[in-house]
Amino acid sequence: MTPFLLNQLAACGIGLLLLLAALGVPVSRLSSGSRLIYGSCALVCSGLAAVALYALLVPGSGTAAVELPIGLPLGRTLLALDPLSAAFAIIVNLATAIVSIFAIGYGRHAAEPQRVVPFYPAFVGAMNIVLLAQDAFSFLAGWEFMSLASWALVVSEDRSAGNLKAGLVYLIMATGGAMTLLLAFGILAGPEGAYSFDTMRQTAAAGPAAIVLALALIGAGSKAGLVPLHAWLPLAHPAAPSHASALMSGVMTKVAVYGFIRIVFDLAGPPSWWWSIPVLIVAGITALLGVLHALMEHDLKRLLAYHTVENIGIIFIGLGLALAFEAGGLPVAAALALIAAIFHVFNHSLFKSLLFLGAGAVLNATGERDMERLGGLIHRMPVTAFAFLVGCIAISALPPFNGFVSEWLTFQAILLSPQLPQWIPRLLVPAIGATLACSAALAAACFVKAFGSTFLGRARAAAANTAVETDRWSLGAMLLLAALCLGAGILPGFAIDSLAGVSESLVGAQLAAQSSQPWLRIAPIDPVRSAYNGMLVFAMIVAAAVLTAIVVRRFASHGLRRSPAWDCGFPEASPVAQYSSSSFAQPIRRVFGSVVFRAREHVTMPKPGDTGLARLQLELHDIAWDALYDPVIRFVNVAADRLNAFQFLTIRKYLMLVFAALVLLLVIIGAWR
Amino acid sequence: MIRGWHTQLAQIVLVLLLAPLLSGVTRKIKSRLLRRRGTSVFQPYRDLLKLIRKEAVVAENSSWLFRTAPYIVFATTWLAAALVPTFATGLTFSAAADVIVIVALLGTARFFLALAGLDVGTSFGGIGSSREMMFASLAEPAMLLVVFTVALFAGSTQLSSISAHMTGPGVGLNISLALALIALIIVSIAENARVPVDNPATHLELTMVHEAMILEYSGRHLAVIEAAASMKLLLYVSLIACIFTPWGTTVAGSGAVAYAIGLGSYLLKLAAFGFMLVVFETAIAKMRVFRVPEFLSVALMLGLLGVILLFISRVPQ
Numbered sequence: 001m002t003p004f005l006l007n008q009l010a011a012c013g014i015g016l017l018l019l020l021a022a023l024g025v026p027v028s029r030l031s032s033g034s035r036l037i038y039g040s041c042a043l044v045c046s047g048l049a050a051v052a053l054y055a056l057l058v059p060g061s062g063t064a065a066v067e068l069p070i071g072l073p074l075g076r077t078l079l080a081l082d083p084l085s086a087a088f089a090i091i092v093n094l095a096t097a098i099v100s101i102f103a104i105g106y107g108r109h110a111a112e113p114q115r116v117v118p119f120y121p122a123f124v125g126a127m128n129i130v131l132l133a134q135d136a137f138s139f140l141a142g143w144e145f146m147s148l149a150s151w152a153l154v155v156s157e158d159r160s161a162g163n164l165k166a167g168l169v170y171l172i173m174a175t176g177g178a179m180t181l182l183l184a185f186g187i188l189a190g191p192e193g194a195y196s197f198d199t200m201r202q203t204a205a206a207g208p209a210a211i212v213l214a215l216a217l218i219g220a221g222s223k224a225g226l227v228p229l230h231a232w233l234p235l236a237h238p239a240a241p242s243h244a245s246a247l248m249s250g251v252m253t254k255v256a257v258y259g260f261i262r263i264v265f266d267l268a269g270p271p272s273w274w275w276s277i278p279v280l281i282v283a284g285i286t287a288l289l290g291v292l293h294a295l296m297e298h299d300l301k302r303l304l305a306y307h308t309v310e311n312i313g314i315i316f317i318g319l320g321l322a323l324a325f326e327a328g329g330l331p332v333a334a335a336l337a338l339i340a341a342i343f344h345v346f347n348h349s350l351f352k353s354l355l356f357l358g359a360g361a362v363l364n365a366t367g368e369r370d371m372e373r374l375g376g377l378i379h380r381m382p383v384t385a386f387a388f389l390v391g392c393i394a395i396s397a398l399p400p401f402n403g404f405v406s407e408w409l410t411f412q413a414i415l416l417s418p419q420l421p422q423w424i425p426r427l428l429v430p431a432i433g434a435t436l437a438c439s440a441a442l443a444a445a446c447f448v449k450a451f452g453s454t455f456l457g458r459a460r461a462a463a464a465n466t467a468v469e470t471d472r473w474s475l476g477a478m479l480l481l482a483a484l485c486l487g488a489g490i491l492p493g494f495a496i497d498s499l500a501g502v503s504e505s506l507v508g509a510q511l512a513a514q515s516s517q518p519w520l521r522i523a524p525i526d527p528v529r530s531a532y533n534g535m536l537v538f539a540m541i542v543a544a545a546v547l548t549a550i551v552v553r554r555f556a557s558h559g560l561r562r563s564p565a566w567d568c569g570f571p572e573a574s575p576v577a578q579y580s581s582s583s584f585a586q587p588i589r590r591v592f593g594s595v596v597f598r599a600r601e602h603v604t605m606p607k608p609g610d611t612g613l614a615r616l617q618l619e620l621h622d623i624a625w626d627a628l629y630d631p632v633i634r635f636v637n638v639a640a641d642r643l644n645a646f647q648f649l650t651i652r653k654y655l656m657l658v659f660a661a662l663v664l665l666l667v668i669i670g671a672w673r
Numbered sequence: 674m675i676r677g678w679h680t681q682l683a684q685i686v687l688v689l690l691l692a693p694l695l696s697g698v699t700r701k702i703k704s705r706l707l708r709r710r711g712t713s714v715f716q717p718y719r720d721l722l723k724l725i726r727k728e729a730v731v732a733e734n735s736s737w738l739f740r741t742a743p744y745i746v747f748a749t750t751w752l753a754a755a756l757v758p759t760f761a762t763g764l765t766f767s768a769a770a771d772v773i774v775i776v777a778l779l780g781t782a783r784f785f786l787a788l789a790g791l792d793v794g795t796s797f798g799g800i801g802s803s804r805e806m807m808f809a810s811l812a813e814p815a816m817l818l819v820v821f822t823v824a825l826f827a828g829s830t831q832l833s834s835i836s837a838h839m840t841g842p843g844v845g846l847n848i849s850l851a852l853a854l855i856a857l858i859i860v861s862i863a864e865n866a867r868v869p870v871d872n873p874a875t876h877l878e879l880t881m882v883h884e885a886m887i888l889e890y891s892g893r894h895l896a897v898i899e900a901a902a903s904m905k906l907l908l909y910v911s912l913i914a915c916i917f918t919p920w921g922t923t924v925a926g927s928g929a930v931a932y933a934i935g936l937g938s939y940l941l942k943l944a945a946f947g948f949m950l951v952v953f954e955t956a957i958a959k960m961r962v963f964r965v966p967e968f969l970s971v972a973l974m975l976g977l978l979g980v981i982l983l984f985i986s987r988v989p990q
């Protein structure tokens with residue numbers, strides 16, 4: 001297949017998705033309409049992923065863009081799958097295809113499908129437009145379309161005031177982010193207004209590249225969830241229906257990462273040495289704050305959304321390292337860091353989608369997102385519990401699953417950084433490494449808490465006690481994602497090899513081919529230096545566990561007796577008195593939270609002899625809201641109050657104002673001349 | 674190649690067989706230091722054999738996770754322990770898993786143990802799991818920073834290469850290595866639930882951490898978990914010996930005499946480190962739970978300092 005044909009196929013796929021969106025409006029009212037739309041989405045997305053995989057593996061793709069005669073009056077829309085676009089198109093479409101399979105079953109329970117179904121394919125199509133766009137106009141148009149479609153999904157359940165607030169916050173953040181990206185492209189395009197990416201690469205930027213970096217970091221970072229621009233994520237992601245949450249958290253944040261890579265690595269020209277510094281600092285803070293916030297949370301979906309913030313931090317740590325290495329003249333190390341970041345993007349899209357789908361299945365079965373009211377679901381929903389457990393292990397970066405491999409690669413990149421020529425990045429990188437190690441350990445604690453309080457123990461409320469296992473489509477989708485998490489963990493060499501074209505085109509180097517390594521191991525730099533064999537580790541763990549179990553049960557004992565749990569002579573009256581998610585997090589809250597969240601506990605104890613209730617009140621502060629958003633909101637409110645007076649002037653006063661403004665402008669122009 | 678496989682296989686069996694002995698020896702020395710006679714050094718073997726033959730009693734509402742977790746914990750710990758060179762370097766699996774993988778495998782074991790603690794839904798399991806994860810949230814990064822220090826020093830994250838580099842010329846006293854050693858010792862104490870962080874002998878509810886997590890276990894499940902715990906202790910002692918005192922260790926494929934020297938020196942190192950651990954334990958009192966994070970932060974800071982010093986001192990060519 002020629003590259004042009006591939007690009008045409010991809011463009012057709014996008015067209016089909018948009019067609020499905022239009023079709024969704026009438027069809028969603030039919031009884032099986034949502035299944036039709038979601039099923040078609042799954043098919044189209046699998047097709048798009050296959051086309052993108054072909055484009056990534058066959059060299060020479062990305063040329064011969066498809067031109068569409070729509071767009072700005074001066075320009076035209078260019079769509080093509082170059083290696084970077086293709087890599088992200090695989091990630092986005094693979095996860096979306098599986099999420100759509102889940103939605104076939106999950107969507108049946110929607111109360112008002114017409115508020116969700118049409119926007120879902122539109123959202124997916126818009127993400128694909130962003131990825132395939134080869135000019136700034138279609139990129140931004142797709143970006144805005146993506147924001148709007150996902151906003152519609154966020155507010156689709158508008159019965160609760162919280163969802164409407166989430167939608168408002170999201171809309172404001174999305175507008176701001178798109179605005180900064182528009183400015184970034186404006187600077188890159190130069191005075192001639194050359195909006196195609198090809199000409200942007202060739203011409204020098206009109207303004208200093210530092211401004212482009214800052215704008216890209218704000219614009220893409222606000223969509224991805226970099227601290228302090230993460231505030232909308234934990235509000236908006238949980239508000240959407242669960243399959244849409246999975247897409248927003250698992251997939252849309254990846255489109256933002258793509259936007260950052262496209263602008264900073266591809267379009268902005270060779271990086272200066274200090275570019276990595278703001279990226280690394282922001283990424284380190286994001287990783288740590290994200291996981292700490294997630295630990296404090298007891299709403300399952302909000303926990304997952306906060307945890308996306310942490311993973312975005314890890315991804316940006318990889319990107320920051322790649323910038324530092326590229327600027328320091330170490331292209332192979334830069335390729336390693338970049339591939340670690342993109343591989344983590346892929347892994348995160350798998351396990352975060354899986355976890356959100358699991359949360360959706362739990363929400364569907366119990367009507368609860370609050371972990372303080374769940375528990376014991378491993379008995380009622382065994383398959384969901386198994387799939388969710390795989391997701392928890394994978395996201396906690398534990399071998400032999402995929403999250404570990406990308407963190408391992410990032411650690412290997414960190415260990416190459418003493419070769420950096422500049423002092424400041426060299427001093428910064430060890431601290432970032434410590435932050436990454438800390439956040440990985442905290443992630444494990446966070447997911448012990450999430451799985452433990454949702455699926456283990458005894459049911460804390462009646463809803464959790466009467467839950468039933470979810471439908472087969474949903475289970476199939478979750479098990480498929482779980483299998484992919486394991487597959488990417490034990491066969492990472494294939495993923496690393498297929499990203500060679502991306503690193504070649506962005507940082508001008510690639511890693512040694514991993515397929516030539518014996519025994520399916522990966523050795524990014526040199527096998528003597530470091531190597532990892534996920535397949536062998538997995539096989540050894542399974543063999544050792546099975547062998548031990550067989551030997552013990554065959555030769556020692558296999559009797560099993562059930563009896564009441566040990567209670568020290570104090571039968572626990574109520575399952576509510578179990579260890580809950582907040583009590584699990586209490587030690588960590590005490591160690592980290594008193595500084596980071598200014599966490600305070602207020603205990604009100606009744607007097608001796610008084611039979612009133614004792615109360616424990618917990619106070620947590622989000623630094624980003626306290627330091628950034630609340631002052632801005634206050635300023636906007638005050639300013640609006642002051643400017644309110646201008647709404648009630650007479651027509652003469654308005655004319656005077658217009659006249660004064662005109663004079664002022666003329667004076668300024670006169671002075672300028 | 675044949676020799677490499679043999680050595681690896683011997684190592685896999687050795688860690689399994691030797692681990693209870695190390696626990697027995699440390700208990701014996703501890704008893705003697707406390708002026709008690711103590712049990713035989715082979716008592717842990719007898720305990721394990723006794724437990725493993727008993728039927729398992731599980732709580733009424735426990736799930737399949739509770740029954741599979743002991744085997745997963747055992748398998749991952751066993752694999753991790755088999756990856757640390759004990760008497761010979763150049764193991765076959767060294768090329769499959771480096772020291773970061775070993776740390777992460779222990780993380781997998783802890784993850785499952787903590788989940789098992791939460792499975793029954795009693796307060797003991799919960800308090801144990803929650804505190805264990807809190808300790809781990811500081812101990813694991815400290816451990817990784819120690820790994821960074823050593824890896825930067827030796828230019829590799831593979832233990833065989835690190836050990837070979839440490840015996841080679843040009844390795845003298847180094848401030849980063851010293852800091853890493855102190856940090857590693859602190860982490861080992863915390864990870865193995867030893868005094869002053871936790872008390873392996875306690876059954877007083879408020880002081881238990883590791884013991885609280887596994888309180889519901891009995892019979893063969895308990896035996897498997899206890900075996901895993903003693904292998905974890907062996908792993909940390911072997912790790913310290915492999916990195917900081919690599920003398921005498923042979924290379925896979927050398928002659929029988931070298932193997933004998935390697936094995937002998939390894940046993941000597943185990944005895945010496947076991948003795949030092951017990952002396953330290955006897956000399957210090959257990960600390961409050963919320964003092965432990967400070968103790969572990971010391972390890973974290975020392976590890977970070979070690980890495981930063983290395984980053985400063987390594988001027989790129």
